[in-house]
Amino acid sequence: MSQSSKPPQPAPVPTSADVARLAGVSRATVSYVLNNAEAVRISEPTRRKVRRAAEELGYVPHAAARSLRAGHTRIVLLPTSHVPIGPLYSAFLNELQWSLRRLDYTVVQYGSLGLSGDEAARAWAELRPVAVISLGEITLSAHNVATLKRAGARAVITMGPVGVAGAHALVMDQSEVGARAAAHLVDLGHRRIGVVVPQEEGLELFSTPRLEGARSVAGAEIDALPMAYSEESAAALAARWRSLGLDAVFAYNDEYAMLLMRALMDEGLRVPEDVAVVGADDLLIGRLLRPRLSTVQIELPTGDHLAELVDRAVREPGEITQRQDLISAVAVRREST
Amino acid sequence: MSQSSKPPQPAPVPTSADVARLAGVSRATVSYVLNNAEAVRISEPTRRKVRRAAEELGYVPHAAARSLRAGHTRIVLLPTSHVPIGPLYSAFLNELQWSLRRLDYTVVQYGSLGLSGDEAARAWAELRPVAVISLGEITLSAHNVATLKRAGARAVITMGPVGVAGAHALVMDQSEVGARAAAHLVDLGHRRIGVVVPQEEGLELFSTPRLEGARSVAGAEIDALPMAYSEESAAALAARWRSLGLDAVFAYNDEYAMLLMRALMDEGLRVPEDVAVVGADDLLIGRLLRPRLSTVQIELPTGDHLAELVDRAVREPGEITQRQDLISAVAVRREST
DNA sequence: TTGAAAGCGATACCAA
DNA sequence: TTGGTATCGCTTTCAA
Numbered sequence: 237m238s239q240s241s242k243p244p245q246p247a248p249v250p251t252s253a254d255v256a257r258l259a260g261v262s263r264a265t266v267s268y269v270l271n272n273a274e275a276v277r278i279s280e281p282t283r284r285k286v287r288r289a290a291e292e293l294g295y296v297p298h299a300a301a302r303s304l305r306a307g308h309t310r311i312v313l314l315p316t317s318h319v320p321i322g323p324l325y326s327a328f329l330n331e332l333q334w335s336l337r338r339l340d341y342t343v344v345q346y347g348s349l350g351l352s353g354d355e356a357a358r359a360w361a362e363l364r365p366v367a368v369i370s371l372g373e374i375t376l377s378a379h380n381v382a383t384l385k386r387a388g389a390r391a392v393i394t395m396g397p398v399g400v401a402g403a404h405a406l407v408m409d410q411s412e413v414g415a416r417a418a419a420h421l422v423d424l425g426h427r428r429i430g431v432v433v434p435q436e437e438g439l440e441l442f443s444t445p446r447l448e449g450a451r452s453v454a455g456a457e458i459d460a461l462p463m464a465y466s467e468e469s470a471a472a473l474a475a476r477w478r479s480l481g482l483d484a485v486f487a488y489n490d491e492y493a494m495l496l497m498r499a500l501m502d503e504g505l506r507v508p509e510d511v512a513v514v515g516a517d518d519l520l521i522g523r524l525l526r527p528r529l530s531t532v533q534i535e536l537p538t539g540d541h542l543a544e545l546v547d548r549a550v551r552e553p554g555e556i557t558q559r560q561d562l563i564s565a566v567a568v569r570r571e572s573t
Numbered sequence: 574m575s576q577s578s579k580p581p582q583p584a585p586v587p588t589s590a591d592v593a594r595l596a597g598v599s600r601a602t603v604s605y606v607l608n609n610a611e612a613v614r615i616s617e618p619t620r621r622k623v624r625r626a627a628e629e630l631g632y633v634p635h636a637a638a639r640s641l642r643a644g645h646t647r648i649v650l651l652p653t654s655h656v657p658i659g660p661l662y663s664a665f666l667n668e669l670q671w672s673l674r675r676l677d678y679t680v681v682q683y684g685s686l687g688l689s690g691d692e693a694a695r696a697w698a699e700l701r702p703v704a705v706i707s708l709g710e711i712t713l714s715a716h717n718v719a720t721l722k723r724a725g726a727r728a729v730i731t732m733g734p735v736g737v738a739g740a741h742a743l744v745m746d747q748s749e750v751g752a753r754a755a756a757h758l759v760d761l762g763h764r765r766i767g768v769v770v771p772q773e774e775g776l777e778l779f780s781t782p783r784l785e786g787a788r789s790v791a792g793a794e795i796d797a798l799p800m801a802y803s804e805e806s807a808a809a810l811a812a813r814w815r816s817l818g819l820d821a822v823f824a825y826n827d828e829y830a831m832l833l834m835r836a837l838m839d840e841g842l843r844v845p846e847d848v849a850v851v852g853a854d855d856l857l858i859g860r861l862l863r864p865r866l867s868t869v870q871i872e873l874p875t876g877d878h879l880a881e882l883v884d885r886a887v888r889e890p891g892e893i894t895q896r897q898d899l900i901s902a903v904a905v906r907r908e909s910t
Numbered sequence: 911t912t913g914a915a916a917g918c919g920a921t922a923c924c925a926a
Numbered sequence: 927t928t929g930g931t932a933t934c935g936c937t938t939t940c941a942a
Contacts, residue, residue, distance in 0.1 A: 249701070249725050249834075262929045269923055275922090277927060294723045299699040300637035300646075301919035304934045316670075316682060327913055333653075333684040340698075345653055345682035347670040359679075361638040364586070386631045388586050467860065491858070498861040521828070521858055523804065524835040588935055599913045604937055612938095614911065638935035641918050 250293040255355070259289035262321075266290070270297070286420065301344075308388060312336050312546065313365035315356065316347040317340050317373045317438070321490065324517050324534060325371075331539025340546050341366070353380050361387035367546050371395045372441040378402050391549035393542075408536070408563040410442050415447025415485040416532045417514050420567035422455045426484035429456045431467055432492050435464040442489060446516075450486055461485070466494060467499070474499035482573070483511060490515035490522040490531055497529065497572060512573040516565075527571030537562035582607050585631040593639045596626035601806040604626070607634070636679075640701070645725060649883065650702035652693065654685040654710045654775070659826070661854050661871060662708075668876025669706075676884050685710065690717050698724035704883050709778040715739050728886035730879075741886050745873070747779050751786025753861075753869045754851050757904035759792045763821035763849055766793045769809040769829050770840065772801040780825055783853070787823055790870070802829060804836070811836035820848060820910070827852035827859045827868055834909060847908040853902075864908030874899035 252270075256263045261282060268276045269286040289295075314333070317325075325429040333343045344363065348356040357380035362367060362418055368389050370376050378401035381392050385402065392403040399405030421429050431450045433443050451458045459482060463469050477500060489494035493515030497507055507527055514530045515522060517518065522529035541562070589607075593600045593691035598619060598661040605613045606623040626632075640646040652660075670680045681700065685693040697705060705726050708715050717737035718729050722739065736742030737870070752766065758766050770780050775873035788795045795818060800806050804812045814837060830852030834844055844850055844864055851867045852859060859866035878899070 247723070249723065253919080254923095263920075264922080264931090265927090268928090271921085273922090279927065282927080294720055296698040296720065296724050297694055298701060298919050300641045300701065301934090302921080304637045304641055304918095304936095305636070305920050305922090307934065330684075330686065334686045337684070337686060343684050345684065347667070347674070347680050347682065349667065349674060358633055361633040362636060364637065383631055383633065386584070386586065387633050443692045465857070467857070471929060494858060494861055515575070520802070520804070521831060524831055524862070586935095589937095590935080600936080601914080601938075602912060605912090610938090616911065619911080635935050639937075641920095641934095642936050642938085644918065674912090763930085 250295045251296075252295070254293055255286065255289045255295050258293060259285045261286060267372050270362070289348045294462045307368055309364050310341050311363055311365040311367075312341045312343050313360050313363065313368045314343055314345045315360070315370050315374055316345045316349075319373065319387035321487075322491070323518055323519065324330070324536065328536045328539060329371075332542055333539070335539040335543030335544040336546065341546075356380075360384060361389075364388050364527055366550055367391040367393070369393045369395070369546065373438060375441065376400050376403065382465055386472045390553040391546055393549070394470060404545075406542070406545065407561055409561055410445035410563070411449030411497070411517050411562060411563075412454065413532050413534060413565045414451075414486065415453055416449075416455060416565045416567045417446075417516060418450035418453035418458070420514060420530070420532070420569070421484040421486065421512060421573065422453060424512060427456050428459070430459045430461045430462050430480065430482040430485040432463050432485065432487040432496065434488055434492060435469070437461050446486075446488065447503075457543070463492065463496065465495065465539055467495065470499035471502070474503040474505070477503060477505060477511070485511060485513055487513060487515050489517045490519040490529060491517075493529055493531070493572075494522060494525055497525065508571070514573050518568060523570070530570045531568050532565050533568050535564040535566075574876065579794060586635075587632045589632070589634070589644060591630055592626045592632050596622045597632060598623060626832050643830045646701050646703055647678050648700055648702040648704075649678045650679050650697050650700060651680055651682045652697070652707050652710055653682045654707070654708060659828070659854060660794040660856065661873065665876060666708075666872045669879055670876070671783075672876040672880030673883065676880055678765065678883075690714055690856070693717075696721045697721060698726075701725050703887055703889070704728040704730070706732070707884065708732045712778065713737050713740065727890040728883055730883060730886070741882075743879075743882070743899065746786075747782040747900070748786030748789065749900060750853050750871060751783035751788075751823065752790055752901045753786075753902045753904045754783075754852055754853060755787035755790035755793060755795065757851060757867070757869070757906070758821040758823065758849060758910065759790060761849060761910055762820075764793050765796070765819045767796045767817065767819040767823070769798050769800050769824040769833065771825055771829060772799050772806070776825075783823075783825065800829065801834065802832065804832065807832045807836035811840040814840060814842060814848070822848060824850060824852050826854045827856040827866060828854075829870070830866055830909075831859060834862065839904045845908070845910050851904070851910050855892050855905060860907070867907045867910040869902050870905050872903075873899040 252266045254261050256266045266286055269283050296494050311449045336343050353374050361383050372395050381402040383393050393406045394400050395408045431447050463473050485494050497513045516532040518531045518533040589600050589603045593603045601811050606620050636899050673680050690711050693711050698720050718739040721729050730743045731737050731740045732745045768784050800810050824833050832851045853869040855868045855870040
């Protein structure tokens with residue numbers, strides 16, 4: 237009202253000083269009231285004045301200023317995957333976020349698309365996160381971990397297949413998945429087993445250990461079978477199937493398994509008589525196909541569990557560089573094996 | 574070496590002052606060198622000294638301090654969905670992130686799990702993002718938009734089904750999807766059409782407009798069919814199917830469609846003779862079933878496109894409150910209709 | 911070509 | 927019970 241000329245000049249963001257001015261108190265008082273400081277007694281009328289002023293101005297504290305002053309943040313950095321990770325991991329991630337928020341952390345998913353490990357680590361470090369939970373998209377080197385720690389990270393947790401020096405190596409070992417699948421097939425009498433390796437980028441951190449896990453099982457010969465997630469690729473693989481001399485296949489996960497199984501059947505092969513097919517992840521969709529898809533059911537840690545581990549690591553930053561296997565896998569036989 | 578007693582006291586994070594000290598220059602010079610300031614000429618030897626010192630200390634600038642000083646951030650906030658959004662939207666999101674990063678924005682996905690619109694808006698505002706792209710998980714009120722704008726957001730973009738006052742209402746109208754599906758079924762002679770409405774929370778912003786879209790098509794009677802994403806729920810719906818008197822169903826998306834189609838077939842109904850089924854999203858898996866699933870193929874805007882829209886809005890914060898339809902949908906007939 | 915110093919916004923210590 | 931003020935790390939203007 238008082239200012240008639242108001243060009244699209246963005247109105248200045250209200251600060252705590254503005255609140256103080258409006259309430260007729262000092263900035264210190266504003267801070268005390270808004271943060272419910274217990275060490276200081278503020279009269280009820282003053283509290284109300286301050287709150288009303290804050291409300292009226294639509295005051296929102298400036299996170300950067302606050303953490304600058306505090307010397308630390310409550311940010312937990314969650315590097316975002318750029319590959320579709322499937323419903324299983326999505327659900328886990330959501331649970332994790334929720335649990336972390338309950339513990340009063342600010343979860344920031346940071347997409348690291350197209351960044352190298354070094355670039356990513358630097359970019360993350362700029363935010364001064366108190367913890368980083370790297371789920372494997374980017375392989376952190378010991379040097380990267382050091383960068384993060386030097387920037388104040390009290391916990392760096394990797395979930396990739398391998399431990400990293402200096403990190404709280406929380407191993408979710410995907411090789412177990414491959415091992416269960418192969419063992420399942422071997423139990424059923426199969427000896428020549430193909431293992432699908434997705435050609436899509438970014439899945440190596442899952443596919444490599446799954447393949448290695450299968451290889452670790454005694455009693456079978458393992459062949460790696462590169463395949464892309466497309467009908468063409470599956471058809472091409474199916475077309476040369478008879479020449480491969482395989483009697484079973486672990487198809488990386490349920491999605492690749494469904495694709496390949498369809499291609500094999502279209503090629504005139506019988507499942508499971510001519511070739512047994514097993515996937516992984518126990519997707520609901522796998523039960524809709526005929527034959528129903530056998531799978532490896534994967535049990536991830538609960539988000540709560542991991543969140544508490546993080547919280548503990550943050551509070552007691554003793555070098556708890558321990559290997560922990562938080563994943564479990566079990567084969568489920570349906571009709572395709 | 575010089576300090577023998579080193580308790581687990583976290584080493585202090587190196588600052589630009591430390592770099593300056595080590596390089597034997599002032600903090601100003603450090604800043605100039607590290608930011609490649611063009612307005613100032615710094616001698617090559619000095620540059621090298623500074624860079625070496627920064628390298629040696631593993632110096633990483635403090636994002637909070639920087640943006641505090643600058644008075645603004647380059648953060649684009651992307652509220653994270655807590656529902657599995659499927660490969661289609663995942664791919665779109667990734668592309669968007671990538672494009673924004675190319676434009677030098679810091680993309681921060683902020684999980685808003687369990688927050689109300691007000692709480693979420695406040696939490697986001699604390700980060701002082703320069704732009705917010707809300708994809709619909711949380712319905713932003715005009716008040717929320719105002720909060721964000723007051724906190725310095727120069728662009729607030731909503732992708733929900735409805736425009737929001739004050740926001741750059743970028744409408745990705747899901748009703749088009751429902752309309753296409755219904756029209757497809759009507760074209761094929763169906764008159765009594767069921768529309769599946771997922772019971773899962775968080776999908777309303779997609780499912781409601783899809784239902785409304787179907788209702789908008791002339792020539793058919795539309796029934797809403799609540800259903801959860803589980804075999805039990807699908808079976809229950811299928812069990813009472815004959816009593817519903819429907820001759821076709823638009824099953825929200827391909828996943829629900831596959832589930833329901835299987836249940837219907839298990840119930841002895843023929844697809845498409847007794848009941849036509851159409852999904853949406855054109856998932857690869859839908860082509861693997863028999864009959865192959867008809868679907869509505871959805872064309873999302875490219876990430877590049879949206880990123881540039883955001884960038885323009887940020888640079889010219891004129892109130893471009895315009896409705897834009899960036900989504901297109903087309904029915905694809907396979908075998909289930 | 912380089913340095914000294916102000917100031918961004920919030921907090922917490924020390925006085926009053 | 928409340929206020930003044932130093933401080934966090936960084937950028938940038940003004941002087942030297």
